[in-house]
Amino acid sequence: MQGIPHHLIDVSSPKRKFSVAQFQKQAYLAIDDILKQGKTPFLVGGSAFYLYSVIEGWQFPVTTRDEKLRKNLEKKTAEQLFSLLKDLSPKRAKTIEPNNKRRLIRAIEIAKQLGKVPQVIKKPKYDCLILGLKMPNEELKTLIKKRLLKRLQLGMVAEVKGLKAQGLSWKRLEGLGLEYKWIALYLQKKVGKEEMIEKLTTDIYHFAKRQMTWFKKDNTIHWLPLKKKGYLHQAKTLINRFLN
Structure with a gap:
């Protein structure tokens, strides 16, 4: 990935459930390892629920699985x-x-x-700078569809077929949500290809809007207009100021 080491990719089998508490634990290990090397970790993308579990240091209640x-x-x-x-x-x-x-x-x-x-207890482990990228909703939806079509061209249908061949049930694949859900429905001939693409585009867009609703509650985020000239320079300035 352009020479930049990435972490927490393919860390769990899709046959097993992977909780936010497990994600947080593995993220802490990766972040601590990067910091020991004298480098700066970037926590990028993903669900706000998982991101904030690390950023805010959520303490999870101890319960048994029933x-x-x-x-x-x-x-x-x-x-x-x-x-x-x-x-x-x-x-x-x-x-x-x-x-x-x-x-x-x-x-x-x-x-x-x-x-x-119980109310979530927050004990942050790290000082964090949070940067957010913004774009108009219509452009976001166009970008979502463009990215989806590219992922389909790169073999995502074959990936889901492979997971089914490895023993994952249709129910489990649908339970993974978004791409896995709609491709599983398509492979079962419950929806056509065009319907799959349109409904999946809509679902991803709605997911993005829900994430934005969460992020809007955080007034510490520095929002950078993606289409505005100079947003990269602004990001670099904020990062340098934070680190120094």
Whole structure:
């Protein structure tokens, strides 16, 4: 990747679930290793949920995995799960994504074991400079589709076929969300190719908008207009000032 070492790529089998707590632990190890080398780590992209677990140093509640409960909850719709969480832990229900079944199930599991979902305790390990790139919504949607088409050309359908051949169920592939979900539906002939591309583009765009809603709550982010001349110079200036 242009001579820059990248970390936390292909660190877990898609057959296994990989939690935000596991991600945080591995991110800490990678960051500490980079710092020991006298270099500066960059935490780039990804879900705000995972990014802030590292940036803010979230302390996760200690609970055991209840497979029987999870199996029963999997049968419910996101709407039913959200309603159940509102009864168990109204405060957590106000902050969770109401359509994210995986996080709803985890929140319900915690609430049932601890009586409620406790407020997140934050103990940041590092001083961080946060830079964000902004662009108009229509340009963002165009860029999303362009990137998606490129990924499809580079063999993403073949990748999903390969995962199925390795033993992943259609249900598991659909549960991975976004590209894996829609390509799995396409391979099962439940949607056509054009419908897959259009619905996937829309889903990725909606995901990006939800992430932006989260980021807008953070007034420490330095926003750089991607289409404005000089944004790279502005980024370099902010980074140099932060490091020195």
